[in-house]
Amino acid sequence: MGKCTYFISIIVSLLGIVEAVTYNVIHFGAKPDGKTDATLAFLAAWTSACSSSSGWGSTIYVPMGVYMIKAAEFRGPCNDRIDVRIDGTLVAAPPIEASGNSGYWILFIKVDRLSVIGGTLDAKGASFWECRNSGQNCPTGARITFNWANDVLIDGLTSINSQQMHLVINSCNNVMVHNVKIIAPELSPNTDGIHVQSSTGVIITESEIQTGDDCISIGPGTTNLLMDNIQCGPGHGVSIGSLGRNFNEVGVQNVTLRNSIFSGSENGLRIKTWARPSNGFVRNIQYQNIVMNNVENPIIIDQNYCPNNLSCPAQSSGIKIEEVRYENIKGTSATQVGMIFDCSPSNPCSGITLQDVQLTYMNTTKALSFCNNIGASTKSSSKRGVHNWFIGARR
Numbered sequence: 001m002g003k004c005t006y007f008i009s010i011i012v013s014l015l016g017i018v019e020a021v022t023y024n025v026i027h028f029g030a031k032p033d034g035k036t037d038a039t040l041a042f043l044a045a046w047t048s049a050c051s052s053s054s055g056w057g058s059t060i061y062v063p064m065g066v067y068m069i070k071a072a073e074f075r076g077p078c079n080d081r082i083d084v085r086i087d088g089t090l091v092a093a094p095p096i097e098a099s100g101n102s103g104y105w106i107l108f109i110k111v112d113r114l115s116v117i118g119g120t121l122d123a124k125g126a127s128f129w130e131c132r133n134s135g136q137n138c139p140t141g142a143r144i145t146f147n148w149a150n151d152v153l154i155d156g157l158t159s160i161n162s163q164q165m166h167l168v169i170n171s172c173n174n175v176m177v178h179n180v181k182i183i184a185p186e187l188s189p190n191t192d193g194i195h196v197q198s199s200t201g202v203i204i205t206e207s208e209i210q211t212g213d214d215c216i217s218i219g220p221g222t223t224n225l226l227m228d229n230i231q232c233g234p235g236h237g238v239s240i241g242s243l244g245r246n247f248n249e250v251g252v253q254n255v256t257l258r259n260s261i262f263s264g265s266e267n268g269l270r271i272k273t274w275a276r277p278s279n280g281f282v283r284n285i286q287y288q289n290i291v292m293n294n295v296e297n298p299i300i301i302d303q304n305y306c307p308n309n310l311s312c313p314a315q316s317s318g319i320k321i322e323e324v325r326y327e328n329i330k331g332t333s334a335t336q337v338g339m340i341f342d343c344s345p346s347n348p349c350s351g352i353t354l355q356d357v358q359l360t361y362m363n364t365t366k367a368l369s370f371c372n373n374i375g376a377s378t379k380s381s382s383k384r385g386v387h388n389w390f391i392g393a394r395r
């Protein structure tokens with residue numbers, strides 16, 4: 001230790017600041033027994049941490065053990081940066097009744113400079129899915145949500161069996177999601193892994209997602225999103241959309257997915273829009289270095305999106321899709337048609353580029369492609385059998 005840091009640490013100790021920055025939920029009355037409601041203890045720890053103004057940041061610490069938590073809102077703004085360090089497991093309790101119609105299980109709202117490190121969050125969604133599947137009137141379903149939060153780090157978190165979407169990033173700027181694991185059964189309804197919406201500067205890396213809906217879904221108003229090193233499947237793929245349900249909608253722009261693997265998923269790289277008038281758009285999308293293992297629709301743009309084919313709008317999608325680049329996409333399609341471009345008749349896709357796309361069906365035959373409303377297309381093959389395609393409206 002240098003002389004200078006030594007003196008600083010003495011001064012800090014004298015002021016008692018070092019001791020003051022950690023808020024252990026146990027000291028606020030939480031019991032790590034998995035059956036005592038710990039919600040109020042967590043909220044009290046938050047209130048203390050959030051109002052602390054030591055200038056050194058506040059840490060909320062959750063030791064090993066299982067904590068039962070009801071729907072809880074962790075609200076800012078806080079005086080200082082907050083780190084939530086979780087060594088334990090949080091379980092939702094009891095699933096449906098606890099969350100009511102609030103739409104969230106754990107909500108961080110209007111908090112800047114927040115990190116959530118480690119932890120397992122088990123929402124125990126099974127009885128909620130049962131309710132959904134039986135067609136009854138069910139509550140909204142609870143998510144883990146970050147709303148209006150800036151400069152956020154989510155690292156090493158495991159989320160299992162969410163009632164609804166696992167992790168929602170809404171109206172946030174500058175969010176890093178690293179090394180998260182999301183797990184729900186293949187047949188659990190609407191359990192998307194990570195949903196990003198109305199947010200800019202979100203980075204999702206080194207994460208593994210197995211779920212019953214989209215691994216990552218990207219809603220209106222998402223810009224500058226980077227996804228790197230993602231493992232998806234089972235699940236419905238990485239999906240931009242669904243978009244264009246409403247007429248007035250903010251576009252999706254500058255999204256990159258690279259170095260990722262899809263295994264046994266329903267879709268790989270998907271863009272989906274409703275066949276309705278809209279002023280939204282999808283622009284400047286890059287897919288790079290992707291491996292497909294037995295994926296039903298490895299590449300799909302679906303501008304007639306209508307799940308279950310029920311009361312479909314049957315109009316023409318107003319969403320203009322342009323500048324989408326697919327580069328080095330390899331592997332196997334579980335269906336004969338590996339690429340579907342079903343674009344809007346009123347707003348044909350333009351600037352779709354495919355380079356080194358090699359998809360096979362049944363490991364042997366080249367997968368087919370289906371194209372609708374993408375204007376002129378050209379395709380060329382190099383000597384090594386690598387296909388370079390450019391498909392786009394004439395300009």
Ligand SMILES: *[C@@H]1O[C@H](CO)[C@@H](O)[C@H](O)[C@H]1NC(C)=O
Binds near residue numbers: 224254256
């Ligand atoms: C696009 O997004 C990336 C992050 O993925 C960012 O680094 C880059 O600056 C953005 N480009 C533009 C033109 O905004």
Ligand SMILES: *[C@@H]1O[C@H](CO)[C@@H](O)[C@H](O)[C@H]1NC(C)=O
Binds near residue numbers: 309
């Ligand atoms: C969807 O429904 C329409 C009309 O009910 C029908 O004509 C069409 O074949 C259906 N499509 C699929 C894929 O089931």
Ligand SMILES: *[C@@H]1O[C@H](CO)[C@@H](O)[C@H](O)[C@H]1NC(C)=O
Binds near residue numbers: 362363
């Ligand atoms: C395709 O290859 C994979 C991996 O080598 C293998 O597990 C699978 O059985 C093959 N499928 C067919 C239809 O040959």
